[in-house]
Amino acid sequence: MPPKTLSHSDLTKCRATEVRAAIRRGAYAGHTAGLAAGKLQCNLAILPERFALDFLRFCQRNPKPCPLVGVGDSGDPKLPTLGHDIDIRTDVSKYRVFRDGALRDEVTDISDIWADDLVTVALGCSFTFENALLRANIPVRHIETGRNVPMYRSAIDLVPAGPFGGQMVVTMRPIPAAQVAQARAISSRFPQAHGSPIAAGDPADIGIANLAQPDWGDAVEIHPGEVPVYWACGVTPQNVLLDARLPLCITHSPGHMLIADVAEDAETTILTQPET
Amino acid sequence: MPPKTLSHSDLTKCRATEVRAAIRRGAYAGHTAGLAAGKLQCNLAILPERFALDFLRFCQRNPKPCPLVGVGDSGDPKLPTLGHDIDIRTDVSKYRVFRDGALRDEVTDISDIWADDLVTVALGCSFTFENALLRANIPVRHIETGRNVPMYRSAIDLVPAGPFGGQMVVTMRPIPAAQVAQARAISSRFPQAHGSPIAAGDPADIGIANLAQPDWGDAVEIHPGEVPVYWACGVTPQNVLLDARLPLCITHSPGHMLIADVAEDAETTILTQPET
Numbered sequence: 370m371p372p373k374t375l376s377h378s379d380l381t382k383c384r385a386t387e388v389r390a391a392i393r394r395g396a397y398a399g400h401t402a403g404l405a406a407g408k409l410q411c412n413l414a415i416l417p418e419r420f421a422l423d424f425l426r427f428c429q430r431n432p433k434p435c436p437l438v439g440v441g442d443s444g445d446p447k448l449p450t451l452g453h454d455i456d457i458r459t460d461v462s463k464y465r466v467f468r469d470g471a472l473r474d475e476v477t478d479i480s481d482i483w484a485d486d487l488v489t490v491a492l493g494c495s496f497t498f499e500n501a502l503l504r505a506n507i508p509v510r511h512i513e514t515g516r517n518v519p520m521y522r523s524a525i526d527l528v529p530a531g532p533f534g535g536q537m538v539v540t541m542r543p544i545p546a547a548q549v550a551q552a553r554a555i556s557s558r559f560p561q562a563h564g565s566p567i568a569a570g571d572p573a574d575i576g577i578a579n580l581a582q583p584d585w586g587d588a589v590e591i592h593p594g595e596v597p598v599y600w601a602c603g604v605t606p607q608n609v610l611l612d613a614r615l616p617l618c619i620t621h622s623p624g625h626m627l628i629a630d631v632a633e634d635a636e637t638t639i640l641t642q643p644e645t
Numbered sequence: 646m647p648p649k650t651l652s653h654s655d656l657t658k659c660r661a662t663e664v665r666a667a668i669r670r671g672a673y674a675g676h677t678a679g680l681a682a683g684k685l686q687c688n689l690a691i692l693p694e695r696f697a698l699d700f701l702r703f704c705q706r707n708p709k710p711c712p713l714v715g716v717g718d719s720g721d722p723k724l725p726t727l728g729h730d731i732d733i734r735t736d737v738s739k740y741r742v743f744r745d746g747a748l749r750d751e752v753t754d755i756s757d758i759w760a761d762d763l764v765t766v767a768l769g770c771s772f773t774f775e776n777a778l779l780r781a782n783i784p785v786r787h788i789e790t791g792r793n794v795p796m797y798r799s800a801i802d803l804v805p806a807g808p809f810g811g812q813m814v815v816t817m818r819p820i821p822a823a824q825v826a827q828a829r830a831i832s833s834r835f836p837q838a839h840g841s842p843i844a845a846g847d848p849a850d851i852g853i854a855n856l857a858q859p860d861w862g863d864a865v866e867i868h869p870g871e872v873p874v875y876w877a878c879g880v881t882p883q884n885v886l887l888d889a890r891l892p893l894c895i896t897h898s899p900g901h902m903l904i905a906d907v908a909e910d911a912e913t914t915i916l917t918q919p920e921t
Contacts, residue, residue: 422698426716429701430726432913440702442806450706450804488698528726528915530718557912560836564912636833636840637708639804 372396380404385628386454393459398477400624401462402496409561409633410626411438411451411491412603413461414610415479415619418443421488423531427609428492430528434537434605436561438638439629441489448489450639451629457489463622470614479619487619494603494626495540497562497633501555507548510589517624518542519583520602524576525567527605532613538602539567541580543595552598561638568599575599585623648672656680661904662730669735674753676900677738678772685837685909686902687714687727687767688879689737690886691755691895694719697764699807703885704768706804710813710881712837714914715905717765724765726915727905733765739898746890755895763895770879770902771816773838773909777831783824786865793900794818795859796878800852801843803881808889814878815843817856819871828874837914844875851875861899 375397380388385405391397401410416424421443428435439451448455458480466474466482495518499509511518518540525537544552549569557565568575580597581588585604591597610618621627631638648670656664656673661681667673677686692700697719704711715727724731734756742750742758771794775785787794794816801813820828825845833841844851856873857864861880867873886894897903907914 418698422694422701422719425698425701425705426718429713429716430915432915437705440705442702443698528917560912636836639706639708641804 377404385452385630388628389452389455389460392462393456395477398462401626401628402624405628406500407633409438409451409629409631409635409638410494410496411629412494412606413457413619413621413627414490414492414606415457415487416490416610416615417617418486418488420532420613420615421490423533424490426530427533428490428606430530431537431605432560433564433567433601434527434603436493436563437490438493438561438631439489439491443488444485446483446489448491451491451627451631453630453640455627455629457627458483461621461625461627463625465620465622467611467615467618467620469616470611475622482619491627491629492603492606493559493562493638495563495600496626498556498559500633501559502552505551505555507544507552507555510543511587514589516587516589518586519580519588520585520604521572521577522584523599527609533609535609535612537567538584538604538608539575539599540602541597541599543589543591544598546594546596549596549598556600559633562633563601563603566598566600569596572597653680661728661906664904665728665731665736668738669732671753674738677902677904678900681904682776683909685714685727685905685907685911685914686770686772687905688770688882689733689895689897689903690766690768690882691733691763692766692886692891693893694762694764696808696889696891697766699809700766703806703809704766704882706806707881708836709840709843709877710803710879712769712839713766714769714837714907715765715767719764720761722759722765724767727767727903727907728916729906731903731905733903734759737897737901737903739901741896741898743887743891743894743896745892746887751898758895767903767905768879768882769835769838769914771839771876772902774832774835776909777835778828781827781831783820783828783831786819787863790865792863792865794862795856795864796861796880797848797853798860799875803885809885811885811888813843814860814880814884815851815875816878817873817875819865819867820874822870822872825872825874832876835909838909839877839879842874842876845872848873
């Protein structure tokens, strides 16, 4: 008998371990925004070991788009520093499988393609600082309007490492001019989640032609008195991995993040004791 | 003709690039405490590429003793994200060369042993938060008394990675009880430099038998009303590297740090523009 299917609202009061358990047994395949409040959610990149050293160097050199929060042992699907029971083959609600730089499949379980040479890399995500902005009554337009955050290819060069490089992808959030400094201060406290903005104001300054035409996600309205503010985006490492045309690379599907047991405001992203 | 030898006081007003230039041409081989004020100083570990992935995983899993601030390309002695002109073969005033886990040499230049498979890893150091404590009028006893900070082997287990693991080395600074919370808050702002304390109070809680007998450095007096406060120490990765008995490993000599062009209070440790 297949497991009972749960909805997003069934899970909103559940702890991180319970959400992961539901995903693991195949009962939930939806997005993770708003689930396990207060816990770190992560972008995911799984790649063959022979590319892992260069990819870790790339992340270290580009900490704002690629904030490294967890790295697995080669061939080991566990990530004990992010959650004692995490099995990365089953605990993400939807995965994308890329081969030679092309999307080949979207699946809810990667047990059948897991291999002894695969290394899991987890990177912070913007949910963390968005939650903090909302707590400070700073509007987050795409959340208010039920859309996906607008994302743009910028002209900002990344620091390369091995086959990895290119330009940064950024997100844009319109912020009332009087609250831009506060938004900057709040997000700067979350280096594990892209940190402070990369830029604010004229999109042309960072090579964006038209804010009404995002490269991914949905355009959002900028109200009078608001300033477009740009943050480094977790789509950056996904793009960079695709451009490197690795023979195999697995990521989460957009919005379907890995939920960790680490508190999103913890000083480090390393669990030392099981969370309850 | 050998270069003119400079003293520590000759260099106290110099910029980071000038201090490195003096070291590079063989004019200075002393310690770097107090030089290039405001710039990040770094612990150094150079190791063969085949151990680098595990070592980076180890640092990611132990961010308080091993705050990763820079990683070089394999075989490349440059570290452009820390300083545009850095050549790691010549720009540290004194190096230690270890083979099979034993100290074999202490030298001022490693050009003759540099090899195509070596990877440089730079880690933050406690000078950064000590400077911030002093600016806030929090006493730092070993600096007041002209000694080396006392360092102790603790019983705190590290998160292992490959051949790397063991227990954390900690430093101890006696802090007036009324200033412990402030010292914690200040140092927590420097994750690139060991962050907030690991523990405070009874040394037995973290497996230290006798504060009067440090394993490295000098014992310091604890005055009435002061609490011993413990921070993760950059000797931890050196110890872990030695215990792993790598065929070759090069570190800085204690107190002879790599001086970066990165500001010690920068949001990230990655230079994007040349510093002036």
